[in-house]
Amino acid sequence: MNNLSERLEALSPSETLAMSQRSAELKAQGIDVINLSVGEPDFNTPDHIKAAAKEAIEQNFSFYSPVPGFLGLRKAISAKLEHENQLTYKPEQILCSTGAKQSLCNVLLSIINPGDEVIVPAPYWVSYVEMVKLAEGKNVVVHTDIDHDFKMTPQQLQNAITPRTKAFILCSPSNPTGSVYSKDELAALADVLANNPNVIVISDEIYEHINYVGKHESIAQFASVRDRVVVVNGVSKGYAMTGWRIGWIAAPQWVVAACNKLQGQYTSAPNSIAQKAAEAAYTGDQTCVGTMRVAFERRRDLMVQLANEIPDVKINIPQGAFYLFPDVSAYLGKTFQGKKMETGADLSSYLLEEAHVACVGGNAFGAPSCIRLSYAAADEQLVEAMHRIKAALLKLS
Numbered sequence: 001m002n003n004l005s006e007r008l009e010a011l012s013p014s015e016t017l018a019m020s021q022r023s024a025e026l027k028a029q030g031i032d033v034i035n036l037s038v039g040e041p042d043f044n045t046p047d048h049i050k051a052a053a054k055e056a057i058e059q060n061f062s063f064y065s066p067v068p069g070f071l072g073l074r075k076a077i078s079a080k081l082e083h084e085n086q087l088t089y090k091p092e093q094i095l096c097s098t099g100a101k102q103s104l105c106n107v108l109l110s111i112i113n114p115g116d117e118v119i120v121p122a123p124y125w126v127s128y129v130e131m132v133k134l135a136e137g138k139n140v141v142v143h144t145d146i147d148h149d150f151k152m153t154p155q156q157l158q159n160a161i162t163p164r165t166k167a168f169i170l171c172s173p174s175n176p177t178g179s180v181y182s183k184d185e186l187a188a189l190a191d192v193l194a195n196n197p198n199v200i201v202i203s204d205e206i207y208e209h210i211n212y213v214g215k216h217e218s219i220a221q222f223a224s225v226r227d228r229v230v231v232v233n234g235v236s237k238g239y240a241m242t243g244w245r246i247g248w249i250a251a252p253q254w255v256v257a258a259c260n261k262l263q264g265q266y267t268s269a270p271n272s273i274a275q276k277a278a279e280a281a282y283t284g285d286q287t288c289v290g291t292m293r294v295a296f297e298r299r300r301d302l303m304v305q306l307a308n309e310i311p312d313v314k315i316n317i318p319q320g321a322f323y324l325f326p327d328v329s330a331y332l333g334k335t336f337q338g339k340k341m342e343t344g345a346d347l348s349s350y351l352l353e354e355a356h357v358a359c360v361g362g363n364a365f366g367a368p369s370c371i372r373l374s375y376a377a378a379d380e381q382l383v384e385a386m387h388r389i390k391a392a393l394l395k396l397s
């Protein structure tokens with residue numbers, strides 16, 4: 001029997017998580033797979049954050065917390081936004097969820113009516129388009145290219161806006177390209193949006209702290225759009241806390257109220273111990289954030305150098321996050337033992353089977369001529385993985 005909803009049937013599984021799963025299965029069979037598929041820091045959660053969680057258990061923070069999260073955590077996030085981003089949000093404008101993934105999904109389910117258009121610049125993070133589908137919205141994918149560092153121009157944004165446009169999803173620093181929009185580039189996008197007052201901006205800033213070009217810039221800083229920007233962020237990436245599952249939005253009151261209602265019927269507040277840990281992350285010593293960023297930057301440099309040693313692979317230099325998103329078109333159309341590599345997805349399967357390196361085909365990100373490599377791994381593994389990839393690519397004919 002198959003009696004699933006059309007909504008669910010339309011949904012694709014998460015390719016990032018699927019590749020990671022395949023890599024784990026091969027590893028369990030004893031195969032030496034290097035996993036550069038899933039995007040998560042390879043660092044342990046810093047000790048002072050773990051200590052706060054242990055203390056929270058001892059102090060019996062074992063009850064339901066308020067749906068939007070403990071006031072202490074929301075105050076800490078409000079203070080962080082003020083100090084780090086010069087953005088003023090009251091704690092009532094902040095809502096914590098089970099990862100930024102739920103934050104994004106809450107927002108889309110709260111604002112999208114069937115058929116509403118959502119502008120998604122590609123390459124995009126896998127889950128955006130699936131979440132829009134779940135909300136019965138229509139994805140308006142705008143393709144950007146590597147020669148423009150995969151960034152959307154104001155003209156492209158303008159051209160994509162129609163009377164049905166409900167939202168625009170911006171991700172900077174970007175997963176999967178590592179591109180970072182400068183303050184001027186954000187200002188130019190905000191100028192376009194200023195003339196289109198019905199468009200809500202969903203600004204995914206989860207990689208805020210993994211930025212190699214200096215201060216993080218948020219589109220929420222521009223007065224012309226400020227009252228319709230939803231900032232999405234969380235502790236997963238910057239504080240190496242992916243498994244704790246704490247994300248949040250800072251948003252206009254009406255969006256927060258809607259997400260609060262949805263979340264209250266759906267999952268309630270996120271895990272109470274993880275909230276106490278996240279509070280410690282925001283209020284505690286920030287040295288760990290800088291230390292991890294420096295390590296990622298060193299690996300970025302290493303990956304760029306190694307990728308440049310592979311003939312005909314084209315790259316942009318990532319300015320943030322921990323992904324390299326090479327264009328591998330030169331290898332598409334080639335074959336291995338009679339099997340033709342049509343897209344980045346075929347190539348990523350080939351690399352897993354033949355080179356034992358797990359990465360993610362660009363198809364999942366709306367860019368089938370690319371593959372995504374996460375460099376949140378030890379330097380030796382990166383060197384070995386890139387040598388294996390080079391050897392495997394050169395075997396194609």
Ligand code: PMP
Pocket residue numbers: 039098099100101102125171174175204206234235236242245246247
């Ligand atoms: N946005 C982007 C761009 C991401 O890469 C991720 C990582 N999965 C998320 C949101 C969600 O992060 P989390 O749910 O772990 O907070």
Ligand code: GLU
Pocket residue numbers: 014016017037038039040101125126127175
């Ligand atoms: N953000 C990570 C990635 O893109 C985690 C996996 C996921 O949540 O899809 O790989």
